[in-house]
Amino acid sequence: MAAxxxxxxxxxxxxxxxxxxREAQAVALDPAAVAAMDRAHARVESAARRQAVYGRxxxxxxxxxxxxxxxxxxxxLAASHATTGATPYPDDVVRAAVLIRVNQLAxxxxxxxxxxxxxxxxxxxxxDLPALHRGAALGIGDIGALAELGxxxxxxxxxxxxxxxxxxNALTLAECCVAVTDTRALLDVVPxxxxxxxxxxxxxxxxxxxxxHSARPHRGQSRVAARMRALLDxxxxxxxxxxxxxxxxAFAQVVGPxxxxxxxxxxxxxxxxxxxxxxxxxxxDAILHNGNWHAMPIALRLDALRLTLYGVxxxxxxxxxxxxxxxxxxxxxxxxxxPAGSSGALMLEYVAQDALASLRGDAQPATLxxxxxxxxxxxxxxxxxxxxxxxxxxxxRLRTVLACELVAACRAVGLADVTPRDLRPAGxxxxxxxxxxxxxxDLADRPLRDDIEAAERLVVEWGEPSRQQVELDEARDxxxxxxxxx
Numbered sequence: 001m002a003a004x005x006x007x008x009x010x011x012x013x014x015x016x017x018x019x020x021x022r023e024a025q026a027v028a029l030d031p032a033a034v035a036a037m038d039r040a041h042a043r044v045e046s047a048a049r050r051q052a053v054y055g056r057x058x059x060x061x062x063x064x065x066x067x068x069x070x071x072x073x074x075x076x077l078a079a080s081h082a083t084t085g086a087t088p089y090p091d092d093v094v095r096a097a098v099l100i101r102v103n104q105l106a107x108x109x110x111x112x113x114x115x116x117x118x119x120x121x122x123x124x125x126x127x128d129l130p131a132l133h134r135g136a137a138l139g140i141g142d143i144g145a146l147a148e149l150g151x152x153x154x155x156x157x158x159x160x161x162x163x164x165x166x167x168x169n170a171l172t173l174a175e176c177c178v179a180v181t182d183t184r185a186l187l188d189v190v191p192x193x194x195x196x197x198x199x200x201x202x203x204x205x206x207x208x209x210x211x212x213h214s215a216r217p218h219r220g221q222s223r224v225a226a227r228m229r230a231l232l233d234x235x236x237x238x239x240x241x242x243x244x245x246x247x248x249x250a251f252a253q254v255v256g257p258x259x260x261x262x263x264x265x266x267x268x269x270x271x272x273x274x275x276x277x278x279x280x281x282x283x284x285d286a287i288l289h290n291g292n293w294h295a296m297p298i299a300l301r302l303d304a305l306r307l308t309l310y311g312v313x314x315x316x317x318x319x320x321x322x323x324x325x326x327x328x329x330x331x332x333x334x335x336x337x338x339p340a341g342s343s344g345a346l347m348l349e350y351v352a353q354d355a356l357a358s359l360r361g362d363a364q365p366a367t368l369x370x371x372x373x374x375x376x377x378x379x380x381x382x383x384x385x386x387x388x389x390x391x392x393x394x395x396x397r398l399r400t401v402l403a404c405e406l407v408a409a410c411r412a413v414g415l416a417d418v419t420p421r422d423l424r425p426a427g428x429x430x431x432x433x434x435x436x437x438x439x440x441x442d443l444a445d446r447p448l449r450d451d452i453e454a455a456e457r458l459v460v461e462w463g464e465p466s467r468q469q470v471e472l473d474e475a476r477d478x479x480x481x482x483x484x485x486x
Contacts (some may be wrong), residue, residue, distance in 0.1 A: 003028040006037075006099070006121070008106030011273045013177035013266055020174070026125050027099065027225040029117060030178065036108035037117060040282040041161075044111030047287045048160065054280050055163025056111075061374030083145035085135025089145065089171060092459075093121070094132050096174035098124055098149065101275055103430060105355075109276025109283070110164040113254060121148075127253035132171065138371060139295040139382030142171040156377030167278040169295045175388040176269045176298060179395070184396055185306065185463030186402075187258055190312060191224060192462055194251055195231040195428045196435070197319045200412035201328055202240035203248045205207045205232050205445035213252065222258030228252065235426035237418070247319035254315050258308035270481070278468060292340055295384035302387035303365040306394050312365035312397045315351050316405045323408040324349060335411045339445035345408050347448060352404040355397040362394040380391065403455035407448065410435045415443070427455070 004019055008029035019025050052067055060077065061429045070076075084130040089097070098120055104110070105117045121128055130152035136144030146166045150157050157165065197203075206212070208225040228251070243249055277292040323346065326333045336344030366387035372379045413432060420436065423429035438454050 001025060004246045005030050006103050006106055007033050008103055008276075009274050011100070011103045012271070013180045013269050013273070016096050016099060016174065016177040017092075017187065019099055020092045020177075023095065023127055027102075027121055029102070029114075029121055032109070033106035034114045034117070034349045036110065037105060037110075037114040040111045040121065041106040041113045043284075044164075044280075044282045044287060045160070051287070051289065053287055054157055055167075056160045056280075057366060062284070062377045064377065069087065071159060074157075074162035078157070078166070080152040080356065081136075081143050082132035082151050082214070083136055084148065084240065085142035087134045088131045089134060089174075091129075093171065093174045093178060094129050095124065095195060096177055097132070097145075097170040100173050100177075101146070101149075101168055101170040103273060104170070104275060104277065106166075107274070107404050109281045110167065110278040111280075111282040111287075112161045112164045113158055115156055115158075116153065116161055116165060119153050121153075132409055134385075137169075137172065137385040139169065139172065139299050139384035139387075140378065140380075141167055141293050142169055142385065142447075145171050146360035164278055167293050169272065169277075169293065169298070172295060172298065172385045173269060173272055175385075176302070177273075179302070179305075179388055179391045180266045180269060182395055183309070183391070185260055186399060187255070187309075187312070188463045189404065189459050190253075190316070191227045191231060192428070192431050193316070193402050193409065193459075194248070194255075194319065194407040195228060196413065196432060197323060198232065198244075198248050198411045199235065199237050199418065199423065199428060199432075201244070201319075201322060202330075203238055203244045204239035204241070205229070205235075206239075207244070207249045207251060208232070218253075218256055218260070219262040219474070220250040220258070222402075224252040224260055226239040230453065230473065231431075234330070235334055235428065237423070240328075240330075241335055245318065245322050247315050247459040250485040253313045254469055258312050261301065261305040261308045265298070265305050267300050268297050272391060294380075294382060296382040299367050299382035299384035299387045302384065302391050304368050305366070306363045306391055307386075309394055310359060311397055311400045313356055313359050316398075316401045317349075317356050320349055320352055320405045320408055322379060323412050324407070329416075331412060331415050335408060336414060336445070337413060338445055342445050344445065345411055345448065346442070348404040348408050348452075351448075351452060352401045355400040355404075359397040359401070359404060361392055362390045364390075367392060399456055399459055400452065402459055403452050406435065406455040407439065407451045410439055411443065414441075429460065431466065434462070 003026040058358040102120045150165045208228040213222040213225045279290045281288045328464035334344035334346040365381040369383045371381045420429045420433035
């Protein structure tokens with residue numbers, strides 16, 4: 001396998017995750033990037049002999065105007081800043097963060113010696129990465145963890161380069177890449193679960209008609225509607241009502257914004273993966289102190305994504321409630337199949353609502369926080385690291401809510417004696433076949449924990465790119481047709 005060349009340009013969140021999770025993939029520095037780093041290093045070293053350069057010839061924070069000529073200044077700065085909490089980042093996040101930081105350094109704006117980037121690449125290829133820890137990151141640089149990384153480099157990190165290495169949100173961006181990739185996989189399964197619920201409730205496909213979404217052409221909802229058509233077209237199930245509950249009728253309008261928010265986060269993350277966002281920035285003709293390290297563009301998009309995902313979760317919980325209602329399913333209350341008074345799948349609602357209660361807290365905007373540090377000199381923060389942690393927790397809880405809906409939908413379809421063969425040629429038929437295979441068939445009153453766990457595993461499996469690709473391509477083709485007809 002050929003080495004992935006790091007040039008400081010063109011790196012995407014998807015590539016970061018693929019490289020981080022495929023440890024056998026070697027990386028290599030573009031020679032042009034090495035030359036750019038060396039030129040910038042020479043410029044900033046020369047400038048630091050003539051003027052104050054933040055962190056290189058001065059202290060940091062409130063010590064910004066305190067000039068230091070101590071040759072050990074940079075090492076002391078790294079040592080003092082390598083103060084974190086005790087929780088380590090996952091290995092794939094550390095690998096992704098080092099990859100990102102090398103790519104950023106390759107732009108040449110930091111003034112860091114190319115020897116630092118070379119040492120980091122060597123560590124990546126040997127799988128010899130230090131443990132990096134959470135804590136001391138507020139969306140104005142992942143200072144503590146990157147200081148740990150700097151100390152681990154030993155002599156490869158020249159003292160004056162220490163602050164420049166720390167001037168990055170690389171750990172936060174690494175988790176953003178993971179969040180983008182894993183959220184997209186999870187979001188792609190939401191229409192599958194909803195389509196099974198629609199089948200169980202004998203819902204209408206009218207809300208997904210191309211004419212509906214041409215009349216209000218939001219890109220996200222058009223995409224979701226196209227996906228639902230790909231899953232439902234050909235289904236023989238006739239609509240039972242003139243119009244359905246909001247969980248089905250407004251499905252595309254609620255899920256669509258989540259795709260749009262995810263795309264915005266993807267784009268913003270990609271910008272920062274390939275940015276020279278250090279302060280000071282070493283330009284061709286000047287050393288520029290600036291605020292490009294501030295992660296507000298990322299934090300705001302993370303907050304927006306979680307708010308849209310909260311809507312996705314509440315709509316799933318609403319459909320689950322509908323599945324328990326005999327007036328909507330034509331089945332017994334709570335999808336029971338035992339003696340009178342059986343509770344059936346009643347507890348699925350409790351599990352889902354418990355997850356939803358926690359999810360509600362995770363959806364709160366992290367950017368509402370405020371901070372004043374270092375004698376008030378550093379008086380604002382984006383809280384992007386907290387925002388991405390909340391996003392990762394929210395994914396897990398959303399998966400649980402969807403799993404509860406999936407168990408109930410498949411139970412209802414089974415009680416109605418609808419089989420995968422009955423649904424052909426609709427795309428949802430193969431998904432029902434998967435579910436019938438892995439979900440327990442016993443409908444007696446019993447603990448449903450195994451069912452929920454099996455459904456969560458199925459949600460993960462359905463989110464795998466190889467499984468989704470054909471359906472997604474069909475949905476995109478369908479959506480393209482919609483836009484052409486507008």
